[in-house]
Amino acid sequence: MKLIECKDLCMKYEGVPAFENLSFSIDEGDFLCIVGENGSGKSTLVKGILGLKKYSSGSIEFGGVKPKEIGYLPQQTAAQKDFPATVREVVLSGCLNRNALFPFYTKENKARAKREIERMKIESIADKSYRDLSGGQQQRVLLARALCATEKLLLLDEPVSGLDPIVTSEMYEVIHELNHSGVTVIMVTHDIHNAVHYGSKILNMSKNDYFFGTSDEYITTESFRLMSRGCFHGEGGCFTHGR
Amino acid sequence: MADELIAVFSYPFMQRALVVGILVSLCAALLGTSLVLKRYSMIGDGLSHVGYGAFAIAAAAGIAPLGFAIPVVIASAFLLLYITRKGKMGGDSAIAILSSSALAIGMIVLALNRVSIDINSYMFGSILALSEEDVVLSVICSVIVCVTFILLYHRIFAVTFDESFASATGIRTGVYNSFISVLTAVVIVVGMRLMGALLISSLMIFPSLSSMRVCKGFKSVTICSAVISVVCFTSGLIGSYFIDVPTGAGIVVVNLAVFLIFALVGKVKER
Ligand SMILES: Nc1ncnc2c1ncn2[C@@H]1O[C@H](COP(=O)(O)OP(=O)(O)OP(=O)(O)O)[C@@H](O)[C@H]1O
Ligand SMILES: [Mg+2]
Numbered sequence: 033m034k035l036i037e038c039k040d041l042c043m044k045y046e047g048v049p050a051f052e053n054l055s056f057s058i059d060e061g062d063f064l065c066i067v068g069e070n071g072s073g074k075s076t077l078v079k080g081i082l083g084l085k086k087y088s089s090g091s092i093e094f095g096g097v098k099p100k101e102i103g104y105l106p107q108q109t110a111a112q113k114d115f116p117a118t119v120r121e122v123v124l125s126g127c128l129n130r131n132a133l134f135p136f137y138t139k140e141n142k143a144r145a146k147r148e149i150e151r152m153k154i155e156s157i158a159d160k161s162y163r164d165l166s167g168g169q170q171q172r173v174l175l176a177r178a179l180c181a182t183e184k185l186l187l188l189d190e191p192v193s194g195l196d197p198i199v200t201s202e203m204y205e206v207i208h209e210l211n212h213s214g215v216t217v218i219m220v221t222h223d224i225h226n227a228v229h230y231g232s233k234i235l236n237m238s239k240n241d242y243f244f245g246t247s248d249e250y251i252t253t254e255s256f257r258l259m260s261r262g263c264f265h266g267e268g269g270c271f272t273h274g275r
Numbered sequence: 276m277a278d279e280l281i282a283v284f285s286y287p288f289m290q291r292a293l294v295v296g297i298l299v300s301l302c303a304a305l306l307g308t309s310l311v312l313k314r315y316s317m318i319g320d321g322l323s324h325v326g327y328g329a330f331a332i333a334a335a336a337g338i339a340p341l342g343f344a345i346p347v348v349i350a351s352a353f354l355l356l357y358i359t360r361k362g363k364m365g366g367d368s369a370i371a372i373l374s375s376s377a378l379a380i381g382m383i384v385l386a387l388n389r390v391s392i393d394i395n396s397y398m399f400g401s402i403l404a405l406s407e408e409d410v411v412l413s414v415i416c417s418v419i420v421c422v423t424f425i426l427l428y429h430r431i432f433a434v435t436f437d438e439s440f441a442s443a444t445g446i447r448t449g450v451y452n453s454f455i456s457v458l459t460a461v462v463i464v465v466g467m468r469l470m471g472a473l474l475i476s477s478l479m480i481f482p483s484l485s486s487m488r489v490c491k492g493f494k495s496v497t498i499c500s501a502v503i504s505v506v507c508f509t510s511g512l513i514g515s516y517f518i519d520v521p522t523g524a525g526i527v528v529v530n531l532a533v534f535l536i537f538a539l540v541g542k543v544k545e546r
Contacts, residue, residue, distance in 0.1 A: 075438035100445030
């Protein structure tokens, strides 16, 4: 079943297009990786899907998922360094979309937050302050929050940027497992090798052109060669495609 | 000591000051946390100067001061929100323009109409300024602010912590931002009679800043700053009565002392 279908999508900032004529779709159970150079419009597309920014033409259709049932992990959290909030408070805030106008958290909300905290293996830091966590721990917390908001579709904007290689691969494993358990995942990333390794589909955005297809198709394309070129010329054995 | 305290609070004006002051400090502290975290610390300062201008115009025109000032200050809060939203001007510059213009207009209106109101009491507050109606209106406003805050608490947290996530999950962030602005405006106007235009804004941010030194969670910061705010107000009010200094100034100094102590405790805890 198609969860999201974008047709001829175009998004602009003050009349200047960030991207144009983009068409792609996401099926239930997919792991779609969005790659592309800086400024190619990946985050803009994410905002379009979430309804945070209006698109100027084309269409985005949702099937089986409502826009506010998407679990979102922003590229940069607006939260500042000194924000006092416990991990539990942050995770719980992901449940708010379930409560319509009811002002407080329900028993189910709390149970759900507890479950997601366990799933992300952050029980031991659940009462710590979010501001005192490491980057990788913070990402796990935000992922748990996103999972509170959805069981269908996760939209992750560069969840591994700034994480060390070990934590990065842990993150990929976590996301991979979530995908296995039935959560559809859309992830923006610059990590091209893990993208083709874990992703089932790839959307490669660039200034005037784009590629959309399975990751097996993608590794035969010129844009994949270009995107991973740095590595071919770099240290030997950097490119390991383990499929 | 106990006898002296009973004697102090046998004066009706002290009773009024105590009731209004406790309610206003509570509201101010609740809203303050959000304002500090959203980097809107100066909004209280700006709005209180607008409040001063509005009070001046009301005095010149001979209309009810609170009834006129509250809508004017709410409108200015919306204006500030709109300007910052549009991103044409930084929030701090917008506040600076608004507050100095309002202050200037207020002065001119007063001068032209040869009205003499006690400027000192508006700038620095006066516990004698509160009339019976002021008290009733202040109590009503404060109760509304508190109840609204409690009902919206979790959403205010979500919007303050991460606006884009909040709006992605369907929370109408614009609505909650407006709520925060309106409630702030009300608290400022109600509180500035007592605390003065210059000091009310510090009452909003001091308690939150103090409790952020030592508390870990949003809830603990909120509760802690509410307690700090009420305690500082009460001790400041009583202390300033006994050593005969302006009330608002006394309260701010108590707040400053608490802030320094909490900052020290925070430093010690870190080690
Ligand atoms: N708020 C904004 N106002 C105007 N232009 C913007 C704004 N945000 C992004 N743009 C422009 O839109 C284009 C796409 O930006 P976007 O953030 O979507 O890129 P991206 O692919 O996510 O890049 P990165 O890999 O660096 O995160 C860029 O050219 C950028 O300059
Ligand atoms: Mg981006």
